[in-house]
Amino acid sequence: MGLSLSKSSAKQFSAALVLASSIWGVLPLTALAQSQVTSTVPGTEVDPAEYNIFLDTGDPLVVSVTVNVPLEAAPSKLDLFLLEDLSGSFANDLPIIRNLVPNLISEITALVPDTQFGVGSFIDKPINPFGSAFNGDYVYQTELALTSNQASFQSAINGLSTGSGVDVPEAQLEALLQTGVRGASEIGFRSDAFSVVVLSTDAVFHQAGDGVSAGILTPNDGDADLEGTPPGTAEDYPSVEQVKQALQAANVVPIFAVTSSVRSTYEDLVSKLGFGSVVTLSSDSSNLVNAISTGLSDIFTNISLIAVGDDFGYVKSINPPSFADVAPGESVVFDVTFTSDGSGSDDTLRLVAAGFGETVANIDVLDEDGGSGGVTVPEPASILGLLAFGGLGATRLRQRQ
Template identity: 35%
Template sequence: MVALSMVLVFLLALSGGESELEAKISSPEKGTEWGDPDLSLPGSCQPAPTCQKCILSHPSCAWCKQLNFTASGKAEEQRCGQRQELLARGCPPGELEEPHGRQEVLQDQPLSQGDRGEGATQLAPQQVRVTLRPGEPQQLRVRFLRAEGYPVDLYYLMDLSYSMKDDLERVRQLGQDLLVGLQKVTHSVRIGFGSFVDKTVLPFVSTVPSKLLHPCPTRLERCQPPFSFHHVLSLTSDAKAFEREVGRQSVSGNLDSPEGGFDAILQAALCQEQIGWRNVSRLLVFTSDDTFHTAGDGKLGGIFMPSDGHCHLDSNGVYSRSPEFDYPSVGQVAQALSAANIQPIFAVTSATLPVYQELSKLIPKSAVGELSEDSSNVVQLIMDAYNSLSSTVTLEHSPLPPGVHVSYESQCGDPEKTEHKAGDRGQCNQVRINQTVNFLVTLRATHCLSEPHLLRFRALGFSEELTVELHTLCDCNCSDTQPQAPHCSNGQGLLQCGVCRDCAECGAFGTGPLATNCSIACASTNVTLALVPILDDGWCKERTLDNQLFFFLVEEEARGRVILRVRPQERGANHTLAIVLGCMGGIVAVGLGLVLAYRLSVEIYDRQEYNRFEKERQQLNWKQGSNPLYRSAITTTVNPHFQGAESPFL
C-alpha cells in the first residue's frame, strides 16, 4: 500500500509538471514572465517556430529571416537564437530580425523658474512614448527643478471641541500672520478655514435635546451645536476675511476623547470645488489636542455603512450625511490626500504627538509638529513644516497595468553619488531652491499589453505631470512579407519572416495566418486530408501556430490548380491520466478486496463456531436424578407437639 501510494504521488507530480510545460508551450497568446535577462547564460534563448514566439520567448532572442536558412526537412524553429549564435551559423546581419524597445520624447519644455513662481516648469519631459519589448528594460530620465516662489493654497482645519477653547482665541488673530509668513517664500498664497467636532450620534455626542443645542458645561459660555465637519471659508487671499469668519466661530462639545477629524480630512480632500483648491502646492493644516476615530468605530453608534468616498457637503458647507457613513480608514484618508495632491501638516499637542507621528508614516508627503497648549506657535510650526515638505521631492507613478514594473534611481546631488530607490517611488531630500535633481526610471514589461496604457508620473505636492504612453513590442515587423510568394509551394503560400505559411494549414485545420481569408488566398488550391502512410521524401513537414507537426504533399493538375494532400500527425496519447486513474482504481480495488476477504473469513469462522455449538448442544442428555445442576425443591415441616408426645414424662 505504501509503495503504491508513493508511485501515485510521483505520477501526479509528473503529470502536473507535464501539464504546466504544455501550457507554457501551447499558449503563445499569454505573456511569458522573465526575471532580469542574463545574456551570458547559455541556452537562455530557446528555439521557437515563429518570429513572434521567438522574440517573446526571451529578450536575448533574434530571428534569422534569410530564405533557406534552415536545411530541407529541418524545423523552422532553428531560426531562433541569440544574435552571436545566428551570425556564427551564417545568417547575414541584414537578415536578422531583432526588435528592441524604444522611446520617443513628444514634449520636453525646458525647466524654468517662471515669473515669480507663476508658470514655472519644474518637471521635464512632459510627454513620452515608450515601447517595451517584454523582458527588456527601458530607462527614462526625469528632471525636476525646484522653482522659487511656487504658489501655495493652505486650508486650516481646526478641532472645535471644548478643550480647544483657548486655541480658538489665538487662531482668530492668525490670518494676517499666516499670510505674511507664507508670503516670505511665495508671492501667491491663499488660505481657507474649516472645523470639525464629531458625529452627532451616541456615544460620540450627547443626544439629549438640550445638549444638542448647547453642549458646553455651563450656559454662560458661548457654544454652538455639535457637528461633524463644517466648511467655513473657501480659499482666499483676503486675510481680513479669514479673521472675520474665524472670529464668528465658537467651540462645541462631545462625549468621548477621540474626534471626528478623519471625516473632515476626507471631505476637504474630496470637495475640491467647494474648498476652492487651485492646481498649485496644496497644504492642509490639521490642528487637534486629541486622537481620532477610524473605520469601525461607527458601529458603536449603530453606523455600519462604510464611507463611500464622495463629497457630501450641503449648501451650508456641512457634512450632512455623517450619521449615515462610518469613519474612513487610514488607507482611505491617505488615498484621498494623494489623489488630490494635498500635503497634510498635523499640528497636535504633545500628548498625542506619538500617535500622529505613526500616522504620518502611512501618509506620503506629510509632516507633524508639536502645538503649544494655546496654539501660539502655530505660524512657525506651519512654516517649518512647509519648508520641510517643499524641500522633499518625491516622484511617484499612477497604478500600473498587469505585467509592467517600475523602479527608480535618484540622483539628488553629485552625479557620482546615485542613491538607488527600488520600489514605487523615488525621493530626494533637502532640495534647495533652483536645484535640479534627476530620477532614472526603469520600465520593464513581463507581458504584452492588449492596448496602449497611459502611465502618469508626478512629484508629490506639485501640479505638473509626466505622461508616458506605454506600448509593448510583441511581434516582428519583417519587410519580406509577400502573399502568394513563388518560394512557397509555387505561389500558394504567404512568405513572412523567411517562413512559408501555406494554404495547407488554413485549408485543413482552419488556423494559421491565412485563416481569415483562406477561401480567397487559396482559391486555386484544393486541400484534402489524406490519412495515408508517408512513403517517400516528397512530403513537406510544417508546424501549425500551436506547434503541432503535420505533413503535406504538393501535386499539380493540368489546369494549373494545386492539390495539397495534408496528413496530420497523430498526436501521441498522454497516458499519464489513465495511469494515475488506473493506479487509483487498483489501490481502491485491492483495498476493497482485502476488506471483503477479511469479512468473508470472519463470516466463515463465525458460522463454523455456531454450527459446532449447536451440535454440542444437541448431544447433551442430562438425567434429572443425576444432574448435579438439577434438584427438586424439598419442603421440610417440623411439628413441635409431635416431638413433645414422645417425651418420657408423658
C-alpha cells in the first residue's frame, strides 16, 4: 500500500528524509540491528570470564579472549593422573616404573609443591578379537583417585599387573573418555588445579567403528557406564571427537608418553584434539620421569583455545588457534569470529584454554525482525523511516508556531 502526500507535504517529507539521512550517518552502530556484545564479565587468567552476545543472521562478530599466563613458571596446583597401558607388552616395564615413583614424586613436587597423584589403567575390550575376559582384560579402571598421600600412590603403582590384549591396538581412547567423564567425581580433579592425564603406551588405539569386528554395532554413548557383560562389550569404542569433548569438559590436558614406533599416530591425535603434548617413552619406560617433565613444560607454555558445546556452529574461526612457547607473565589474545546463518537458537558455549580456564559465551540470536528474548533492535530501514516521519512532524510543528 503506497503513501499519499500532498505536494506541500511531499516537499516537507523530502526535506525530512534528507535530515534523517544526515542523522543516520552519525548514529552509533549499536542502534542498528547488528551482531554485538551486550555485556561482559571480567576474568583473571582468561578474560573476559563471560560474554553476552547478540548475533544477527549473516553479520559476523569478532571478539577477543585474552589468556594471562601467571608469573610463575608452573601452576600453583597440579593434578597428575597416570593412565597406564597394562597389556602384555608392558609386563617388563612395571618393575622399572615402580622404582621410578620416588623420583617422579620428587621431581614434580619440586616444580609444583601442591601436586596430587592418581592412577588409572586400561587394556582392551574383553571380547574376541580385541581381548580376553579369561586373561583379565578390561576397558578401564581407576586404580587410585587423586591424592596427596605419596605412600598411597606408590602402593597403587606397586599393585599394577598386566593382562594380555589379543590384537595390537588397545582401548586408549575409551580410557581417555572415562578419565574425562569421571574426572570431577571418581578421579577427583580439582576445579582450581591444572589437570593433566599422562597416557603411557606402546600401541596404537581402537576407535569408533572398530567394534563391528566383534559384532558390536551400538555407538559409544560417551558416559561413565561401561555397558555389557563383561563391562565395555555392549557398545563401540568412542570417536576422537567424543574424547575431545570429554577432556575439554573436564578441563584436562593429555600428555602422551609413547614409544617412537607410534609417536606419529599420537602426534596426529593431538592435532585432531587441538591440545596436548607427545613425548617419547623409551622401550622399557626408564625415562618416564624425564618424559613427563618435558610434557609438562610443553603444556605449561603452549596455549590453545577451543570452542566447547557449540551446538549450532556459531564459532566460525579462532585466530590463531594456539600460541607456542609463551613465557611466564605474558598475555596472548585470540580473536574469535561468531556468525549465525539463521537456523540456530539461543545457546551457551565455552571457549576453553585447557589448563588455564575458559570464557563462557551466552548467545542470543537476532531474528529477521530484529527480535531476541523480547528485545527489539530496529532494522536500518525502519530507523530511517522513523527519523523521516519524526522530521516531518517537527517541520509541521514549527510551521504552526
